[in-house]
Structures are given as structure tokens and as C-alpha cells.
Amino acid sequence: MRWSGEGSVGFASRENRSLPSDGETDGRRLMAAPSLAVDLAPGNPRELVLANPVIAASGCFGYGLEYAEVMDVQRLGAFVSKGITPKPRSGNPMPRITETPAGMLNAIGLQNPGIRGFVKKYPKLWEAWKVPAIVNISAESVEEYAMMARILDEQPGVAGIEVNISCPNIAAGGYCFGWDAVMSADVTRAVRAATTLPLIVKLSPGAVDIVSVALAVEEAGADAVSLINTLVGMAIDVRTRRPVLANATGGLSGPAVKPIALRMVYQVAVAVRIPVVGMGGIMGLNDALEFFFAGANAIQVGTAIFAQPGMLIRLIDDLEDWLRREGVGSVREIVGVALPAGLPTRQAATEADVEIDFAAAVAAG
Amino acid sequence: MVELDPILDMDFVGAGGVVVRAREFDSRILAVEPVMGDSAVLTLSLPPGMAGSLRAGQFVDVLCRVEGSYDPLLRRPYSIFRADPRTETMQLLVRPYGRGSAWLASRPAGTILDVLGPLGNTFQVNPRSRNLLMVAGGVGAAPLVMLTDHALADGRNVTYLMGAADADALLPASYLPSDVEYAVATDNGSKGHWGFVTDLVPEYLRWADQVFACGPEAMFRSLRAVASAHRLGGKPRIQVSVERTMACGLGACLGCVVETKHGMQTSCVQGPIYDMDEVVW
Ligand SMILES: Cc1cc2nc3c(=O)[nH]c(=O)nc-3n(C[C@H](O)[C@H](O)[C@H](O)COP(=O)(O)OP(=O)(O)OC[C@H]3O[C@@H](n4cnc5c(N)ncnc54)[C@H](O)[C@@H]3O)c2cc1C
Ligand SMILES: Cc1cc2nc3c(=O)[nH]c(=O)nc-3n(C[C@H](O)[C@H](O)[C@H](O)COP(=O)(O)O)c2cc1C
Numbered sequence: 001m002r003w004s005g006e007g008s009v010g011f012a013s014r015e016n017r018s019l020p021s022d023g024e025t026d027g028r029r030l031m032a033a034p035s036l037a038v039d040l041a042p043g044n045p046r047e048l049v050l051a052n053p054v055i056a057a058s059g060c061f062g063y064g065l066e067y068a069e070v071m072d073v074q075r076l077g078a079f080v081s082k083g084i085t086p087k088p089r090s091g092n093p094m095p096r097i098t099e100t101p102a103g104m105l106n107a108i109g110l111q112n113p114g115i116r117g118f119v120k121k122y123p124k125l126w127e128a129w130k131v132p133a134i135v136n137i138s139a140e141s142v143e144e145y146a147m148m149a150r151i152l153d154e155q156p157g158v159a160g161i162e163v164n165i166s167c168p169n170i171a172a173g174g175y176c177f178g179w180d181a182v183m184s185a186d187v188t189r190a191v192r193a194a195t196t197l198p199l200i201v202k203l204s205p206g207a208v209d210i211v212s213v214a215l216a217v218e219e220a221g222a223d224a225v226s227l228i229n230t231l232v233g234m235a236i237d238v239r240t241r242r243p244v245l246a247n248a249t250g251g252l253s254g255p256a257v258k259p260i261a262l263r264m265v266y267q268v269a270v271a272v273r274i275p276v277v278g279m280g281g282i283m284g285l286n287d288a289l290e291f292f293f294a295g296a297n298a299i300q301v302g303t304a305i306f307a308q309p310g311m312l313i314r315l316i317d318d319l320e321d322w323l324r325r326e327g328v329g330s331v332r333e334i335v336g337v338a339l340p341a342g343l344p345t346r347q348a349a350t351e352a353d354v355e356i357d358f359a360a361a362v363a364a365g
Numbered sequence: 366m367v368e369l370d371p372i373l374d375m376d377f378v379g380a381g382g383v384v385v386r387a388r389e390f391d392s393r394i395l396a397v398e399p400v401m402g403d404s405a406v407l408t409l410s411l412p413p414g415m416a417g418s419l420r421a422g423q424f425v426d427v428l429c430r431v432e433g434s435y436d437p438l439l440r441r442p443y444s445i446f447r448a449d450p451r452t453e454t455m456q457l458l459v460r461p462y463g464r465g466s467a468w469l470a471s472r473p474a475g476t477i478l479d480v481l482g483p484l485g486n487t488f489q490v491n492p493r494s495r496n497l498l499m500v501a502g503g504v505g506a507a508p509l510v511m512l513t514d515h516a517l518a519d520g521r522n523v524t525y526l527m528g529a530a531d532a533d534a535l536l537p538a539s540y541l542p543s544d545v546e547y548a549v550a551t552d553n554g555s556k557g558h559w560g561f562v563t564d565l566v567p568e569y570l571r572w573a574d575q576v577f578a579c580g581p582e583a584m585f586r587s588l589r590a591v592a593s594a595h596r597l598g599g600k601p602r603i604q605v606s607v608e609r610t611m612a613c614g615l616g617a618c619l620g621c622v623v624e625t626k627h628g629m630q631t632s633c634v635q636g637p638i639y640d641m642d643e644v645v646w
């Protein structure tokens with residue numbers, strides 16, 4: 001784990017709680033601005049250090065430009081692009097979204113310009129941006145995931161890759177990659193071999209055992225995991241007696257999914273040693289704190305942005321105020337505090353450990 | 366596969382050349398007038414300078430819940446019914462339909478709303494057009510009232526056709542400037558023509574240089590039938606304001622798309638106004 005330099009930090013840990021935060025002495029620490037910085041790829045030389053742990057989630061923030069007029073996008077910890085696929089996709093028929101109690105269902109169908117159309121436009125634009133841009137990729141075969149990762153590896157404006165494994169594996173008869181630990185590891189290994197970029201694997205809540213998937217992708221070389229993606233749901237229009245969405249089913253997101261998301265983050269955070277990015281129904285500070293306490297090193301916000309774009313920046317400010325009020329020097333100190341004592345914590349990794357893991361994973365790929 | 370261009374030009378230059386930028390702002394309900402049976406016209410305060418930059422066809426996204434509640438979760442889009450730069454206000458016409466609109470239409474004056482806007486593109490009036498025909502169904506009347514205001518100010522002639530279930534649900538003539546020709550149709554014949562508003566359209570097609578329409582899906586269906594039976598050489602052109610369920614209102618979620626002859630477009634940014642013949646219905 002590297003501790004050199006401003007803003008370059010490791011994961012949270014009970015052990016490092018006594019470390020002075022970023023160049024300040026313990027005595028002054030409570031008075032000074034709390035540190036919000038997090039490192040989502042501490043084992044990776046290309047590192048993914050965020051100024052704060054608030055990230056806009058994939059599919060909910062377009063390509064960053066869409067929100068530029070209503071908020072200061074550069075203040076975010078990072079943002080994740082809409083899911084990119086090997087070929088352009090025009091998406092699903094309408095209706096694609098519908099509201100549900102304290103949530104929404106979406107079946108956008110990954111409308112996007114395809115990896116080649118994508119790289120022509122966005123990385124160039126993002127290169128001048130301060131905020132790290134993470135690219136979310138989706139595919140239907142291991143080879144296609146690797147192909148996209150190879151293309152992204154050379155793009156200057158791309159800070160990292162988030163691999164969406166909630167996609168059907170054509171070679172497995174359409175069974176979702178993310179539901180199966182072996183298939184999830186296969187994708188991760190192939191992407192790891194194709195790029196040295198920081199690599200976040202986004203877990204599917206539909207997995208039979210999400211902890212074993214998390215452990216498998218960690219083993220296969222993921223720098224971090226993020227969770228959860230949407231839960232498959234449905235709504236029926238009682239007047240027409242037909243599903244509301246043209247696709248019949250859709251992904252459920254928003255406050256309705258939060259308890260499930262939180263439980264999964266908690267379970268995964270106990271098991272893995274790499275950073276965990278938590279999401280699912282975060283609407284404000286209290287929700288975010290719950291995720292940090294459950295073991296998330298950073299959080300993503302999706303659906304809430306649609307309702308209140310301004311909440312992203314408010315959340316960063318609220319978090320900083322809260323830390324100051326509570327006399328906490330760094331957000332890293334609150335990560336995983338809800339995990340029962342005695343459970344194995346992932347944060348004990350040393351710099352050497354992590355670097356060996358990384359090297360081993362690259363070699364394995 | 367449809368060619369896609371997801372880069373969206375967010376600096377929309379309105380008809381007056383003013384760059385209109387969306388923002389999230391607090392807006393106070395200054396007045397509530399019951400209208401069209403159970404609907405309401407809300408008069409809302411605007412940030413200084415915004416009213417004059419608003420263009421007909423644009424809409425705003427209103428958060429229809431109280432602080433602390435997550436239901437209904439998403440904003441609801443409402444067309445701008447009228448804007449008044451003098452008083453720095455705008456009006457919305459809201460029909461109580463489901464949870465969001467029922468909440469909004471029943472808010473008392475003084476309520477502070479969280480509003481995102483202005484959003485969307487605008488009706489495009491050809492500078493050479495003298496005669497404009499409006500075709501409104503129900504609360505689809507809203508954006509066409511603003512367009513009528515602006516057209517009259519520019520010295521054009523306007524005929525406003527409106528259809529509703531019954532006499533009670535029609536927009537009262539007092540809401541339209543007096544030099545507008547106003548003709549109505551009702552489903553039960555309680556006022557004006559007994560039938561669809563689109564039945565009235567053919568007799569105006571030769572007069573009109575452009576047609577502007579907003580209403581329910583069924584109205585667009587019969588408008589297309591009327592247009593294909595009565596228009597010559599695709600003239601006059603017909604612009605429609607379409608309605609899709611929206612989440613973000615900013616082109617980010619891709620939930621509100623309209624398939625056009627130029628590919629999939631986000632109706633919240635590249636719409637909601639389309640040339641009727643460009644939409645793949
Ligand atoms: C660009 C745009 C402009 C709009 N302008 C106006 C306006 O000026 N005035 C106005 O009153 N409304 C307008 N609407 C519609 C408005 O945004 C809401 O959809 C409407 O108020 C219903 O919301 P709700 O929360 O009351 O209903 P919900 O609780 O969302 O809906 C209840 C049920 O009815 C269905 N439903 C919702 N709306 C309709 C509909 N119109 N026809 C058939 N089924 C429907 C929903 O799918 C749901 O199943 C506009 C919509 C768009 C996209
Ligand atoms: C409209 C919409 C589109 C989404 N598109 C993607 C996507 O392309 N790739 C992906 O990995 N997740 C996608 N997601 C899932 C979100 O990134 C996030 O995991 C999920 O919505 C839970 O977070 P939330 O409750 O804060 O929205 C999408 C979600 C929504 C609502």
C-alpha cells in the first residue's frame with residue numbers, strides 16, 4: 001500500500017486509524033478539513049485515486065456531459081459512463097422505464113454507439129477533465145470483453161474500467177456471467193490480461209452466491225468490486241393487463257433496493273481484501289453512511305440523480321460536514337465500522353501482498 | 366442498426382437567439398386557478414431573467430413530493446403553458462391523473478417546488494409562416510397556448526382547435542388572446558363539434574402554413590390519418606409535442622427515446638417537438 005503524496009491513500013482500516021491523515025499532525029487534524037480521498041486500485045501502478053468517494057453510477061449519468069450544465073461535474077470523485085458494447089446498439093423498444101414504489105424499473109437495452117464510436121468522441125473530451133472517467137463495458141462473450149478492454153487501455157481520458165457482468169453469456173446459452181463465479185472470473189481474467197487500467201468488476205445481485213463471485217473476481221485480478229447492479233423486476237398495467245415495459249422485465253433501482261444492496265455490500269466487504277464500491281438506492285448522506293459503515297470504500301449514486309441532480313454535490317459537502325462534526329479525520333476511518341469485531345477484515349493487506357496479487361493475476365491472465 | 370449520436374448539444378439556441386440553460390431551482394406557487402374540470406393552472410415564480418428566455422414547446426420537470434418522501438420518486442414533466450417576463454413567472458396546466466399530478470394540482474399557493482428546467486427543444490415557426498393552426502387535445506393545450514402568445518406578438522394569425530371529453534374539460538376561451546379563432550370539439554357533443562378535434566382539421570389545411578399539435582396518442586393517430594388523406598405534397602408541415610415517460614430529463618438515461626428517421630433521439634433533449642413525418646410511429 002502506498003502512502004506517498006497528497007491524496008494517495010490506501011483502504012480504510014482499523015489498523016491505520018492512528019495514522020495522521022495526509023500530512024497533518026494528530027493535534028490539528030480535527031480542526032482541519034477531513035480527508036475524503038480514496039484509492040480504488042491500491043495494488044495497481046496506474047492507480048485510481050479519487051478526491052472524494054462519491055461516484056455517479058453507470059447508465060444514470062450519460063457520458064458526464066449531459067449533467068455539465070446543471071452541476072459541477074468536476075467536483076465528483078468520479079463518474080461511470082453508460083455501458084458500452086462491442087457493437088452499436090439502438091436499445092429496447094419503448095416503454096423502457098416505469099416508476100415503482102420508491103424505485104424504478106428500466107430496460108434501456110444498452111443503447112450506445114459501440115466501443116469504436118465511443119472512443120472517437122469521449123476520451124478526447126475527458127482528457128481535459130479533472131474528474132476521473134470510468135468506462136462501463138458489457139459484452140456477450142469473454143473475447144469481446146477483452147477486445148474492448150484492449151481498446152480502452154490506450155485511451156488517455158480513461159481512468160479505469162468497470163466491467164458489467166450482468167450480461168448474458170452467449171456461449172453458456174444466455175446464462176448471466178455475473179450469476180456464476182467461474183464465468184465471472186473468466187471475464188475478469190481476460191480483461192485483466194488485456195489492460196493494466198484499474199479494473200472494477202460490477203457484481204450482479206442475481207448471483208447465486210455473490211460472495212463467491214466477489215472472491216473469484218478478486219482472485220482473477222480485479223482491483224475493486226462494485227455492487228449492486230439492478231435487480232430484475234416487473235410491473236403490470238392493470239388496464240391493459242400487459243407488462244408496462246416493452247421488454248416485460250426490467251432492472252429495479254432506487255431506495256426500494258437499498259436494504260438488499262446494503263446486505264450484499266456487508267457480506268462482500270467481510271470477504272474480500274480489495275476495495276468495495278457500494279450502491280443501490282442511495283438518496284443522501286444517511287444512506288451513504290450506511291454503505292460506508294457496511295464496508296464500502298466509495299459509493300455510487302444512480303437513480304437519485306434523476307430526481308435531484310444537485311444531490312451529488314450536496315452529498316460530498318454533507319459528508320465532509322458530517323466527518324468534521326463527528327471529529328473524524330478521514331472517510332477511510334468509517335469504512336466497515338458496522339462489521340462485527342472478529343470477522344476477518346480485508347484491510348490488513350500490505351503493499352507487498354497487493355502487488356504480488358496483482359502480478360500473479362496478470363501472469364495468470 | 367440505427368446510427369446513434371449520443372453527444373447532445375446542450376446549448377440550445379432558442380428562437381430569439383438566447384441560449385437557454387437548464388438548472389434546478391426553487392419555485393413558489395403564486396396562484397392556483399381551477400380550470401377544465403379538475404385541472405389547475407399554477408402560476409410559479411422563476412429565477413430572475415428566465416421567463417424571457419423560455420420558448421414555446423419547452424417543459425420543466427417538477428419534483429412532486431415533499432422533502433423526505435421518496436414517492437413518487439421521479440420528477441414529472443409539464444409543458445410551459447405561459448411565461449411572463451414582466452412578473453418573472455410562468456404557468457403550468459396540470460391535470461390530476463396519477464400520484465404526481467394529483468399532488469401537484471392540489472398544492473396550495475405558497476408551496477415551494479423543486480423545478481428542473483427549462484428542458485427540451487422548441488416549436489419552430491418558419492419566419493415566412495402567416496397562418497398557424499393549433500390542434501390541442503386535453504392538457505395538450507398547454508404548450509400551444511404559449512406558442513399562440515408568441516405567434517400573435519410576432520403578428521401571425523392563429524386558429525386554435527381544441528378537443529376534450531365534454532364542455533367542462535375545454536380550455537375556456539378567456540385563456541386565449543381575443544384575436545384567436547377558437548373552435549372546439551367534444552366527445553359527447555356538449556359543446557362545438559360532436560366528435561374528434563381532428564375532424565375539424567381538414568377545412569383549415571389550405572389556410573394553414575404550419576400546424577402544431579399536442580394531445581394523447583389517439584389524437585396523433587387520427588391526425589396522421591387526416592394528414593395523409595387531406596394534405597398535398599406533405600404541406601403544411603405538422604409539428605407535434607410527444608409524451609414519453611421520463612426519468613432524467615437531460616438526455617442521460619435514454620428512457621424517453623423516440624425513433625425518428627434520423628435514429629433514436631431523446632425526447633427530453635432532442636424533443637419533445639418533432640416534425641410528425643420524421644417520427645417512426
Ligand atoms: C414533455 C411532456 C409534457 C407534459 N406536459 C403536461 C402538461 O402540460 N400537463 C399535464 O397535466 N401533463 C403533462 N405531461 C404528463 C405528465 O408529465 C405526467 O405524466 C402526468 O401528469 C401523469 O403523472 P402522474 O404522476 O399523475 O401519474 P402516474 O402516477 O405517473 O401515472 C399513473 C399511471 O398512468 C399512466 N399514465 C401516466 N400519464 C398518462 C397519460 N398521459 N396517459 C395515459 N396513461 C398515463 C402511468 O404509466 C401509470 O401507469 C407531460 C409529459 C411530457 C413528457
Ligand atoms: C436507467 C438506468 C440505466 C442503467 N444502465 C447501466 C449500465 O449501462 N451499466 C451498468 O453496469 N449499470 C447500469 N445501471 C445500474 C446502475 O448503475 C446502478 O447499479 C443501479 O441503478 C443501483 O443504484 P441506484 O439505486 O443508485 O440507481 C443502470 C441503472 C438505471 C436506473
Ligand code: FES
Pocket residue numbers: 610611612613614615616617618619620621622631632633634
Ligand atoms: S428522460 Fe432521460 S434521456 Fe430523456
